[in-house]
Amino acid sequence: MKKTNIAGIILLLQVLxxxxxxxxxxxxxxxxxxxSETPPFWSEHLPEDGMAGEILHAMSSEIDxxxxxxxxxxxxxxxxxxxxxxxxxxxxxxQEFSAVIPIAVFRAAFFYYKPNHKKEIxxxxxxxxxxxxxxVMRGTLIDIPFFDNKGIKVEQSHSEISLLKKLKNGRIxxxxxxxxxxxFEINKLFPKDVGNFVHFEIKGSVSPVTIMxxxxxxxxxELGKKYDKGLKIIIENGKxxxxxxxxxxxxxxxxxxxxxxxKFKYMFR
Amino acid sequence: MESKVKGLYIVLWIGILLMxxxxxxxxxxxxxxxxxxLFESEETIKIFxxxxxxxxxxxxxxxxxxxxxxxxxxxxxxxxxxxxxxVVKSLAMYSLLQDNEAAMxxxxxxxxxxxxxxxxxxxxxIMKGVYLYYKPRHNKELRWYGKLDNLKGYTYGxxxxxxxxxxxxxxxxxxxxxxxxxxLFKMLQAKKIDFLGVADIxxxxxxxxxxxxxxxxxxxxxxxxxxAPFSIIFNKKHARSKEISKAFTEGFHKIKQNGKYIExxxxxxxx
Numbered sequence: 001m002k003k004t005n006i007a008g009i010i011l012l013l014q015v016l017x018x019x020x021x022x023x024x025x026x027x028x029x030x031x032x033x034x035x036s037e038t039p040p041f042w043s044e045h046l047p048e049d050g051m052a053g054e055i056l057h058a059m060s061s062e063i064d065x066x067x068x069x070x071x072x073x074x075x076x077x078x079x080x081x082x083x084x085x086x087x088x089x090x091x092x093x094x095q096e097f098s099a100v101i102p103i104a105v106f107r108a109a110f111f112y113y114k115p116n117h118k119k120e121i122x123x124x125x126x127x128x129x130x131x132x133x134x135x136v137m138r139g140t141l142i143d144i145p146f147f148d149n150k151g152i153k154v155e156q157s158h159s160e161i162s163l164l165k166k167l168k169n170g171r172i173x174x175x176x177x178x179x180x181x182x183x184f185e186i187n188k189l190f191p192k193d194v195g196n197f198v199h200f201e202i203k204g205s206v207s208p209v210t211i212m213x214x215x216x217x218x219x220x221x222e223l224g225k226k227y228d229k230g231l232k233i234i235i236e237n238g239k240x241x242x243x244x245x246x247x248x249x250x251x252x253x254x255x256x257x258x259x260x261x262x263k264f265k266y267m268f269r
Numbered sequence: 270m271e272s273k274v275k276g277l278y279i280v281l282w283i284g285i286l287l288m289x290x291x292x293x294x295x296x297x298x299x300x301x302x303x304x305x306x307l308f309e310s311e312e313t314i315k316i317f318x319x320x321x322x323x324x325x326x327x328x329x330x331x332x333x334x335x336x337x338x339x340x341x342x343x344x345x346x347x348x349x350x351x352x353x354x355x356v357v358k359s360l361a362m363y364s365l366l367q368d369n370e371a372a373m374x375x376x377x378x379x380x381x382x383x384x385x386x387x388x389x390x391x392x393x394x395i396m397k398g399v400y401l402y403y404k405p406r407h408n409k410e411l412r413w414y415g416k417l418d419n420l421k422g423y424t425y426g427x428x429x430x431x432x433x434x435x436x437x438x439x440x441x442x443x444x445x446x447x448x449x450x451x452x453l454f455k456m457l458q459a460k461k462i463d464f465l466g467v468a469d470i471x472x473x474x475x476x477x478x479x480x481x482x483x484x485x486x487x488x489x490x491x492x493x494x495x496x497a498p499f500s501i502i503f504n505k506k507h508a509r510s511k512e513i514s515k516a517f518t519e520g521f522h523k524i525k526q527n528g529k530y531i532e533x534x535x536x537x538x539x540x
Binding site for chain 2: 015036088106126135140141143176177202255259262263266
């Protein structure tokens with residue numbers, strides 16, 4: 001075979017490969033979201049970017065959209081009020097969005113470590129933890145004097161891991177965390193001691209996990225509708241439940257999960 | 270010497286990398302926010318509602334007619350309550366029955382016999398059911414005179430899951446609609462159904478809100494279809510159940526006597 005023929009075939013192949021790649025990319029819209037590490041909801045160290053990440057990718061694949069999550073420290077992300085985000089919209093007060101789509105929910109809980117307390121702690125109302133030291137994540141406690149006035153000493157930490165270590169060492173009596181994140185981190189940090197950690201869900205603390213499309217994102221409203229459609233599809237075909245059950249356990253999705261999701265959908269409509 | 274420096278440099282970099290990987294993380298964007306409101310329930314009784322405009326809704330001042338009546342009665346009784354809208358009816362019921370909250374506002378017919386055993390109902394407003402039709406579709410006034418047979422041959426718009434046997438027995442055609450009551454109104458306007466059934470106060474509200482320009486085209490058939498109370502529902506299992514239901518009764522009696530109850534009804538065009 002002549003050299004020119006071989007060169008021609010190579011060139012043709014290159015054009016074909018380029019064409020196929022270009023067509024694939026053109027058909028698929030790429031949307032970028034900023035997130036901070038919040039395992040197991042959002043994490044670049046977990047398969048498919050964590051539980052909520054997997055939901056986002058599954059709904060995206062149903063609507064020919066490729067969603068990319070960029071993990072950024074929270075301090076930076078909170079200052080960024082111009083890009084798309086994922087998480088709790090409360091953290092982005094001041095930013096306007098053309099679409100906010102709730103894709104999951106989370107709830108907060110108080111955790112304590114049994115071996116450090118001779119007397120069992122039972123939390124029903126805030127008065128039950130009077131006199132104790134409560135560890136919280138920096139930036140999550142909106143009104144520290146409110147807790148001071150209730151006789152609860154507050155100690156702030158910069159991470160869930162640090163809070164749980166302080167809890168085990170007895171530096172704090174209780175800590176407040178996202179319930180699922182707390183359980184996830186305890187299993188990772190103290191796998192042999194899981195049974196000694198007790199948690200109490202904080203009533204009324206259910207909040208949304210959402211995807212937020214900035215108001216200046218081109219075609220934001222339509223994109224929001226597409227995502228909504230994608231979510232509906234994966235809920236109907238069962239993919240959604242399978243993802244949640246990976247983290248909550250089979251048939252252990254909280255019974256009010258979908259009602260809460262519907263409520264938040266209404267509130268962000 | 271140079272290779273030792275190079276080695277040290279590599280070790281340093283590995284160290285920095287390890288530090289970066291094991292460094293504690295910042296709190297996430299999906300994070301709990303502990304606000305005082307979250308712990309309000311200790312002193313404040315929560316009354317759960319769902320979107321049922323104009324009786325309980327985000328869309329009206331004081332969250333709707335029944336919310337306003339309940340707030341007014343408790344205010345008279347000196348009990349601090351907060352209305353919390355769960356939007357979805359099943360979630361409001363879940364809060365009452367599973368989370369053992371004190372009370373909600375709703376209808377008796379939504380509960381099972383077993384559930385009814387733990388609940389106490391105190392009506393705040395009596396709804397009247399009416400049949401609505403769309404005048405441009407009919408040359409003459411539609412009348413049923415309390416007998417469904419008079420609407421034989423017409424098409425009734427029903428919501429999914431609604432029991433339509435009495436209509437079928439009367440020779441009325443049925444068209445079932447997915448979605449909410451607004452979908453029914455749209456079917457009526459599109460002349461795909463002849464009439465629908467709705468609580469009069471809700472019917473008036475939907476027409477005003479969604480079909481403002483055509484308000485006069487929607488007409489009520491004269492005889493009411495049913496009557497059903499919209500009530501405050503107390504959970505007997507709640508620790509303060511007796512105290513708050515007693516307070517409500519007293520407060521409700523007071524607002525009926527001092528004219529505040531009528532004042533609220535008039536605000537919503539009712540007496």
